[in-house]
Amino acid sequence: MVFRAYFCVMVGMVLGGAVGAQGIAPKYSNEFLNIGIGARALGMAGAQVAAVNDVTSAYWNPAGLIGVAHEHEFSLMHAEYFAGIASYDYAAYTTNIQEDNQIAVSLIRFGVDDIPDTRFLYDANGALNYNNIQYFNAADYALILSYARDMSDRFKMGFNTKIIHRNVGKFAKAWGFGLDFGAIYLFDGWRFGLMGRDITTTFNAWSHNAAMVRDIYAQTQNEVPVNSIELTLPRAIFSVAKNFNLNTDMRLLTVLDLNFSFDGQRRALYGSPVFNLDPKIGAELAYKETAYFRIGAGNFQRLENFDGTRYTSIQPGFGLGFRVSEKVLIDYALTDIGSISETPFSHVFSIKVSLNPLEDDFRIYGGWENN
Numbered sequence: 089m090v091f092r093a094y095f096c097v098m099v100g101m102v103l104g105g106a107v108g109a110q111g112i113a114p115k116y117s118n119e120f121l122n123i124g125i126g127a128r129a130l131g132m133a134g135a136q137v138a139a140v141n142d143v144t145s146a147y148w149n150p151a152g153l154i155g156v157a158h159e160h161e162f163s164l165m166h167a168e169y170f171a172g173i174a175s176y177d178y179a180a181y182t183t184n185i186q187e188d189n190q191i192a193v194s195l196i197r198f199g200v201d202d203i204p205d206t207r208f209l210y211d212a213n214g215a216l217n218y219n220n221i222q223y224f225n226a227a228d229y230a231l232i233l234s235y236a237r238d239m240s241d242r243f244k245m246g247f248n249t250k251i252i253h254r255n256v257g258k259f260a261k262a263w264g265f266g267l268d269f270g271a272i273y274l275f276d277g278w279r280f281g282l283m284g285r286d287i288t289t290t291f292n293a294w295s296h297n298a299a300m301v302r303d304i305y306a307q308t309q310n311e312v313p314v315n316s317i318e319l320t321l322p323r324a325i326f327s328v329a330k331n332f333n334l335n336t337d338m339r340l341l342t343v344l345d346l347n348f349s350f351d352g353q354r355r356a357l358y359g360s361p362v363f364n365l366d367p368k369i370g371a372e373l374a375y376k377e378t379a380y381f382r383i384g385a386g387n388f389q390r391l392e393n394f395d396g397t398r399y400t401s402i403q404p405g406f407g408l409g410f411r412v413s414e415k416v417l418i419d420y421a422l423t424d425i426g427s428i429s430e431t432p433f434s435h436v437f438s439i440k441v442s443l444n445p446l447e448d449d450f451r452i453y454g455g456w457e458n459n
Contacts, residue, residue, distance in 0.1 A: 117264075117290070117292050117318035117319065117320045118228070118230075118252060118264065118266075118290060118292065118318075118320045120176075120196070120198035120228045120230075121196070121230055121250075121252075123169075123176060123198070124147075125144060125147045125148075125165055125178040125180075125194075125196065125438075126144040126147075126148075126163065126165055126178070126419065126438050127165065127407055127409075127419035127420050127421040127436045127437060127438040128144070128372075128380070128382065128407060128409060128419045128421070128438070129144060129148060130167075130405055130407065130421040130423045130436050131370075131372075131382035131383070131384060131405050131406055131407015131408070131409075131419070131420075131421035131422075131423070132343060132368075132370025132371065132372060132382050132383070132384035132405055132407065133368050133369065133370050133384025133385050133386035133387075133403060133404070133405035133423075134345070134368050134370070134384070134386050134405075135327070135343040135344065135345045135368040135369055135370030135384055135386065136148040136149070136327075136343065136345070136370070137149045137270075137281040137282070137283045137325045137326075137327035137343075137345050138272060138279040138280055138281030138327035138328055138329035138343060138345075139279060139281075139327070139329040139341060139343045139370075139372075140152040140155075141153075141154075141155025141156065141456060142155070142156055142161060142163075142440065142442075143156065143161040143162065143163045143180050143181065143182045143192060143440065144163055144180065144440075145182075145192075145234075145236070145246070145270075146180055146182065146192035146193075146194045146232055146234040146248065147178075147180070147194060147196075147232065148283070149246070149270035149271075149272065149281055149282075149283045149327075150192070150234040150235065150236050150246025150247060150248050150268065150270045151236055151244040151245050151246040151270040151271050151272040151281070152236070152244070152246070152270070152272060152281075153182055153190040153191075153192055153234060153236035153246055154188075154190055154236045154237070154238045154244045154246070154272075154451070155244075155456050156182055156184070156190060157442075157445060157446055158442040158443055158444055158445055158446060159183060159184065159443060159444035159445075159446060160181070160182075160183050160442070160443040160444060161181070161182050161183075161440065161441070161442045161443070162179075162180070162181050162440065162441045163178070163179070163180045163181075163438060163439070163440045163441075164178070164179050164438060164439050165177065165178040165179075165436065165437070165438035165439075166178075166436075166437060166438075167434055167435070167436040167437075168434060168435075169434050173200055174198065174199065174200050175197075175198075175199060175200075175201070176196075176197070176198045177196070177197045177198075178194065178195070178196050178197075178438075179194070179195050180192060180193065180194035180195070180232075181193055181194075182234075184446075184450075187238075187450060187451055187452045188237060188238035188451065188452045188453065189235070189236070189237055189238070190234075190235070190236040190237075190246075191233075191234060191235055191236075192232075192233075192234040192236075193231070193232070193233055193234070194230075194231070194232040194234070195229070195230070195231055195232075196228075196229065196230040196232070197227060197228070197229050198227065198228045199225055199226060199227030199228065200225065200226050200227070201225045201227075202223045202225070203223060203224055203225065203226060203257070204221050204222075204223055205221065205222040205223065205224055205257070206221055208220040208221075208222070209221060224256070224257025224258065224259075225255075225257060226255070226256045226257065227254070227255060228252070228253075228254045229252065229253045229254070230250055230251070230252050230253075231250070231251045231252075232248050232249070232250050233248070233249045233250075233251075234246060234247070234248050234249075235247050236270075238451060238452060238453045239453070240453055240455075241274070241453045241454050241455040242273055242274045242275060242455055243271070243272075243273055243274075244271065244272045244273075244274075244455070245269075245270065245271045245272075246269075246270045246271075247267065247268065247269055247270070248267065248268035248269075248270070249265075249266075249267060250264075250265065250266040250267070250268065250290065251263075251264075251265060252264035252265070252266070252290070252292060254292065254294075258297060258300065259296065259297055259300055259301060260294060260295065260296045260297065260313065261294070261295060262292045262293060262294040262295070262318070263292070263293055264290055264291055264292035264293070264318075264320075265290065265291060266285075266286045266288065266289075266290030266291075266320065267286070267287055267288050267290075268283065268284060268285050268286065268287065269282075269283075269284040269287050270282065270283045270284070274455040274456070277330060277331070278328065278329070278330050279327075279328065279329040279330065280326075280327070280328055281325075281326070281327035281328070281329070282324070282325070282326055282327070283324070283325040283327070284322060284323070284324055284325075285322065285323040285324075285325070286320045286321065286322050286323065287322050288322075289319055289320065289321055289322060290319070290320035291317055291318070291319060291320075292317065292318040292319075292320070293315075293317050294315060294316050294317070294318065295315050296313040296314060296315060301313070320351075321349075321350050321351040322350060323347065323348060323349045323350070324347075324348045325345055325346065325347045325348070326345070326346045326348070327343065327344065327345045327346070328343070328344050329341065329342065329343040329344075330342055337375060337376050338373065338374065338375055338376075339373075339374045339377075340371065340372070340373050340374075341371065341372040341373075341374070342370075342371050343368075343369070343370045343371070344367065344368070344369055345367065345368040345369075345370075345386075346365060346366075346367055347365070347366040347367070347368065348363050348364070348365060349363065349364045349366070350362070350363050350364075354366075355389045355390055355391060356388065356389060356390070357388035357389070357390065357400070359390070366386070366387065366388060367386070367388060368384065368385070368386035368387075369384060369385050369386070370382065370383070370384035370385075370386075370405070371383055371384065377411065378410070378411040379408075379409065379410055379411070380407075380408065380409030380410075380419075381407075381408060382405070382406070382407035382408070382409070382421070383404075383405065383406055383407075384404070384405035384406075385402050385403070385404055385405065386402070386403050386405070387401075387402060387403030388400060388401070388402050389401045389402075403423070403424060404423075404424070405421060405422075405423045406421065406422045406423070407419060407420060407421035407422070407423075408420045414442075415441055415442055415443060416439065416440070416441055417439070417440045417442075418437070418438075418439050419437070419438045419439070419440070420435070420436065420437055421435075421436040421438075422434070422435060422436075423436060
């Protein structure tokens with residue numbers, strides 16, 4: 089009963105914080121943190137909150153870190169979007185500090201490199217000089233520090249502290265801070281998950297070097313940027329997952345995530361001024377825990393044609409996984425930002441390395457065995 093009450097209190101905090109933030113005028117901020125990490129997860133369209141129990145849990149649901157079965161676990165990922173213009177990189181590490189505690193550190197970078205700065209393309213004499221072209225990067229960084237605790241055989245919980253840095257060359261930069269909460273409840277072969285993103289509202293404080301662009305902006309009649317604050321309002325994700333043992337060699341994992349956002353009406357499957365609902369569905373077929381086939385669908389959007397007719401757009405996912413050895417797992421995913429995008433699908437590769445398996449009775453509490 090204590091764990092159930094605690095779980096309900098945290099759900100109330102997530103939803104209450106989201107509703108309370110409605111009075112604040114938000115901006116779309118830190119969207120790079122919603123793309124997702126790990127080829128396994130992206131192959132399942134990001135349906136992970138109740139299913140994840142490895143090092144990538146630090147991103148999807150920190151409570152899942154308690155399910156890590158090795159003393160050390162690492163993960164690396166690289167992806168390119170918009171036909172290679174933007175690169176997305178991720179690295180993470182987790183280890184236990186006690187039998188019922190787990191920590192992790194993750195680093196995410198999403199950036200566009202070598203952007204030409206043509207402000208000085210013409211020299212003082214008005215001559216065209218390509219040697220005056222300089223280059224800069226626009227990149228977003230996130231450092232995620234995670235902590236998970238094993239509360240009982242059924243209830244697992246975790247927290248994230250996020251430090252965010254964004255920069256656009258020497259023109260502008262921002263620092264931000266946010267918190268996440270995650271929980272997993274195991275019951276009779278089912279997994280139920282809750283992920284509260286940015287539960288306290290994440291703030292990004294921007295500072296602009298206006299002197300570098302004032303003349304150009306004046307010539308083009310644009311407003312000179314000023315220092316500002318961006319807000320990322322809370323999101324709540326409810327999830328359910330279940331494993332089905334098809335035979336002695338094959339297992340099927342099915343996952344459903346229900347993503348609730350509260351930052352204004354979107355073209356989600358269900359959108360309203362109060363909240364938006366964006367479901368994600370994923371499945372993973374495992375053969376002898378050495379080969380994996382994954383599919384998923386998410387990012388459902390209700391759109392309109394020019395003639396006023398409506399249609400539904402989805403983001404599909406497809407993936408494969410191969411266990412090279414007891415220590416190394418390589419995953420691949422073919423995915424996209426969304427089917428409304430004109431950019432080609434992206435190839436995503438990630439690798440997970442697991443070292444020093446834990447003893448079967450290492451954890452104080454169990455629960456994962458039949459889930």
